[in-house]
Amino acid sequence: MSKVVDHLKGVFSGDAQADRVVPPSGFTARLTSFAAATMAFLTVFALALSMASGRLAMKWGDELTHSSTLRISAPAGQMADQTAAALRLLETTPGVATARALTSDEQRALLEPWFGPDLPIDALPVPQLIEIQETDEGYDAAGLRLRLQAEVPGAVLDDHTRWRKPLQQAAGRLRMLGWVSILLIGATTATMITLAANAALAANAQVISVLRLVGARDDYIAQAFVRRFTLRALAGAAIGTAAGLIAVMILPAAQEKGGFLTGLGFQGMGWFWPLLIPPLAAIVAFFATRAAARRALSELT
Amino acid sequence: MSKVVDHLKGVFSGDAQADRVVPPSGFTARLTSFAAATMAFLTVFALALSMASGRLAMKWGDELTHSSTLRISAPAGQMADQTAAALRLLETTPGVATARALTSDEQRALLEPWFGPDLPIDALPVPQLIEIQETDEGYDAAGLRLRLQAEVPGAVLDDHTRWRKPLQQAAGRLRMLGWVSILLIGATTATMITLAANAALAANAQVISVLRLVGARDDYIAQAFVRRFTLRALAGAAIGTAAGLIAVMILPAAQEKGGFLTGLGFQGMGWFWPLLIPPLAAIVAFFATRAAARRALSELT
Amino acid sequence: MAYGYGGAELLSDISLKLSPGSFHFLTGPSGSGKTTFLKLCYGALTATSGEVRLFGQDVRTMNRDDHALTRRRIGVVHQDCQFLDHLPIADNIMLPLNVSGRDDLEDVANLKELMGWVGLGKRGDAYPPTLSGGERQRAALARAVIMSPDVVLADEPTGNVDWEMSQRLLQLLIELNRMGKTIMIATHDMNLIRAAKNNVQARVLRIANRKLQLAGADL
Amino acid sequence: MAYGYGGAELLSDISLKLSPGSFHFLTGPSGSGKTTFLKLCYGALTATSGEVRLFGQDVRTMNRDDHALTRRRIGVVHQDCQFLDHLPIADNIMLPLNVSGRDDLEDVANLKELMGWVGLGKRGDAYPPTLSGGERQRAALARAVIMSPDVVLADEPTGNVDWEMSQRLLQLLIELNRMGKTIMIATHDMNLIRAAKNNVQARVLRIANRKLQLAGADL
Ligand SMILES: Nc1ncnc2c1ncn2[C@@H]1O[C@H](COP(=O)(O)OP(=O)(O)OP(=O)(O)O)[C@@H](O)[C@H]1O
Ligand SMILES: Nc1ncnc2c1ncn2[C@@H]1O[C@H](COP(=O)(O)OP(=O)(O)OP(=O)(O)O)[C@@H](O)[C@H]1O
Ligand SMILES: [Mg+2]
Numbered sequence A, B: 001m002s003k004v005v006d007h008l009k010g011v012f013s014g015d016a017q018a019d020r021v022v023p024p025s026g027f028t029a030r031l032t033s034f035a036a037a038t039m040a041f042l043t044v045f046a047l048a049l050s051m052a053s054g055r056l057a058m059k060w061g062d063e064l065t066h067s068s069t070l071r072i073s074a075p076a077g078q079m080a081d082q083t084a085a086a087l088r089l090l091e092t093t094p095g096v097a098t099a100r101a102l103t104s105d106e107q108r109a110l111l112e113p114w115f116g117p118d119l120p121i122d123a124l125p126v127p128q129l130i131e132i133q134e135t136d137e138g139y140d141a142a143g144l145r146l147r148l149q150a151e152v153p154g155a156v157l158d159d160h161t162r163w164r165k166p167l168q169q170a171a172g173r174l175r176m177l178g179w180v181s182i183l184l185i186g187a188t189t190a191t192m193i194t195l196a197a198n199a200a201l202a203a204n205a206q207v208i209s210v211l212r213l214v215g216a217r218d219d220y221i222a223q224a225f226v227r228r229f230t231l232r233a234l235a236g237a238a239i240g241t242a243a244g245l246i247a248v249m250i251l252p253a254a255q256e257k258g259g260f261l262t263g264l265g266f267q268g269m270g271w272f273w274p275l276l277i278p279p280l281a282a283i284v285a286f287f288a289t290r291a292a293a294r295r296a297l298s299e300l301t
Numbered sequence C, D: 001m002a003y004g005y006g007g008a009e010l011l012s013d014i015s016l017k018l019s020p021g022s023f024h025f026l027t028g029p030s031g032s033g034k035t036t037f038l039k040l041c042y043g044a045l046t047a048t049s050g051e052v053r054l055f056g057q058d059v060r061t062m063n064r065d066d067h068a069l070t071r072r073r074i075g076v077v078h079q080d081c082q083f084l085d086h087l088p089i090a091d092n093i094m095l096p097l098n099v100s101g102r103d104d105l106e107d108v109a110n111l112k113e114l115m116g117w118v119g120l121g122k123r124g125d126a127y128p129p130t131l132s133g134g135e136r137q138r139a140a141l142a143r144a145v146i147m148s149p150d151v152v153l154a155d156e157p158t159g160n161v162d163w164e165m166s167q168r169l170l171q172l173l174i175e176l177n178r179m180g181k182t183i184m185i186a187t188h189d190m191n192l193i194r195a196a197k198n199n200v201q202a203r204v205l206r207i208a209n210r211k212l213q214l215a216g217a218d219l
């Protein structure tokens, strides 16, 4: 392990002399940078996708999990009593953040699509609705129902489970999709960089054998290549990441209107994750080139 | 163009003799196959994503676009007349497929979440609802509203625009996301294969110069390489596509419950599109290798 | 005709006609331009001034396929012989036949005889990277003559082989010359030239001071 | 000590000690195993049977870094000289110094003199692919001796250079030998051996029939 650290130090300190022994460019070299760049670009997109779907899942979850409705149907005379009882009961229920009886106006607004604005709500046996905001932990719906049955016989609890399930599933699927893409693209990036490093080293077989002939140590040779390719992958991935971020930013952005999908993009701490891509690419390149160089060297005496 | 066709024929007919002059394998060769394979794999995923989102968008569109509701609020005496008038009017409106007044039971069912099952619906000034199924073309909502105003003053048309908009936007965004991924991954595939072909040809510079020295024609040399790399890309992409299809199929599939997201996967004609990937990869490889071979040859006399 | 890499002129004012059936040696100090001259002769380089005609055709007017066809009539032994490293040496020697679409039975018999002659009879299945320096040169010579080309240009074909073998190779070239082929050999080996002069009417060309001169009987 | 590629034995029952300061020629027909023998001498190949000691250390017990260090004490001129094609020839000749972390001013002066001696004084900025065959060989020799190694192994170092230049190169090796270096030259050129014998006490080894023999004064 300490050898790896030494190596890593070498990569960044650098030895101008050792550096020159590696041919400056060529197709295989360009391939390394390009593979790193495009794969970084795709990774940024996959990250953006999985973050957006993560946010989406959270939003769907939030909107529906944390509120439920209590409906009280009772003869006009008992309505106020039962409502008060229900409110009292809810206040003492663990997991209920707030409970609030809707006003007549609010109820009318809810019913308007059905009956039009002129509904004489007070004259009707319209049930009283109570809006419940849950805490993060949520409450025990079954227990609450039991207590309500005992104390407020006219109350019906609607905890939105019916609506919540499919939305949560959908959001979960989206999030999984994001992670699957990120895993796939990450794995592809690593393999691509590995293969490119191998190809580049194969193309440089003559350089390696000449160096070995004139008495260079394995470490010297490996480090010259490792340094070059690690930096190349780092630069390529940095460019790709930057391009990806820019592309994500300029994607048609009318985000807020979307309602169901928050915009594709990064928010807050989310900006931090794509910045990990270039160092990760560099680390992959480091180990891939190191292994490839050692393999190439082991074929020579 | 006819030269290209000749070439393409050559690729598949093959000349065992010419074939042998290209070294059988090596890292750069493996790179070509691998690049084709992984990129095909990713393309299958992007395709699956964009098709799933396409279906999703269609579903959302379908569910909401093709039905709307007419609400008739009228004094109890005129209700039947106005309903009949509205139905008559709707029947003559182009774009309306069916129009049907809901029965009392249906209306009660709709209102049940609000008022409980014991609503005395006949005693209430509940409006009459008419469910309209549109044809695919849809009707002219503004024109219909005008006519209704004249003939059925108590009617209010709710064409669900309010709900439709954000869902359609969200679905559109998903679909766009799918297409963007597919474009990106497609472009990356092409570039990757091109670079790999170039790297492989650069690694084979000696082969090319020896062949040229002993009097081989450009066409002979180019075709040997083009054939090899086209087949390699084809095989790689075929493997990658197959792996991608298998992966998409075994992805946790509880599809139908998802509700908002149809499952990630291919349906019906959708299975046809991924089959295009290997030939497309082969075509890219064909042109990339051809161009690379010609470039390499042009540096020799 | 003149030629120069980049700025400086390397060969200047050269005028020469290789008549069919002639036998030439090309000498000159190392770095004087022998290889360059041979490359001009088979059209790998184009003269910077003046005109080079191959089989009567001006090099400047030849397209790439013309070049390929010309090379089938000119066998070249390079100073650093390159092969297809993934094919056995016998296949490498047959390569000129394969790329020109000719490989009938007669040629296969030919191959055997030829490989025996250059002392590679038993090594036909070896791969080029496992050959010794001299074996590579002999294989390159065999590859150059297998098509029985009209002209054979050999750059230092005996640099890495022993005296006996170089006599054998020379004999092969002399035979070819008797069959009417034009031969041009670049070499430093004066003994080889002397040995050849006993057997064949050879002319010795010498590159010195950027000029091509006919060396006298001063050997 | 014996060695064989794959199945067949190529060299067998060889026993030799190169004493410091000695001067050896190695001859033998093409393909007899001269290059193979030299590779055994600098540890690129390991004997299939028997023992090879380099500077007193058994090759089998040496690890990869030991090999690298040994090569700094042995200058090798390969038959097919390879360079780093992307560096000018002067840098290529300096390469052994660079990879061993030595490149002081004295060495730079050394380089100039050495390049002048092998006739490459003016071509230091040229890249290896643009060199002529002889120039490559001379560059390889210069690279082999720049570290002033204890042993110089040269495989056919004069195969592509003219007689005068080969005399100069021989002179260089003889000078080095006088400074106490051990020299071993594989060559086909009997004239070169004869010329050397006038100047230095050289022993001629001959590989024939898979054996290494000391050739008598039969030249
Ligand atoms: N591609 C090139 N670019 C620049 N200079 C070159 C190139 N090829 C050869 N030269 C130079 O031209 C000169 C003549 O080279 P050439 O190979 O023709 O010499 P030669 O007579 O064959 O020598 P040798 O006997 O050593 O093989 C040399 O000094 C060489 O360095
Ligand atoms: N890597 C290898 N694998 C198998 N056989 C080999 C290998 N290298 C060399 N040989 C064979 O071993 C024999 C001796 O080769 P070597 O290169 O030592 O000959 P040499 O004496 O140097 O000949 P030359 O004078 O032609 O250079 C040759 O027949 C050669 O084909
Ligand atoms: Mg030359």
Ligand SMILES: [Mg+2]
Pocket (backbone or CB within 6 Å): C132, C133, C134, D034, D035, D036, D079, D155
């Ligand atoms: Mg040898």
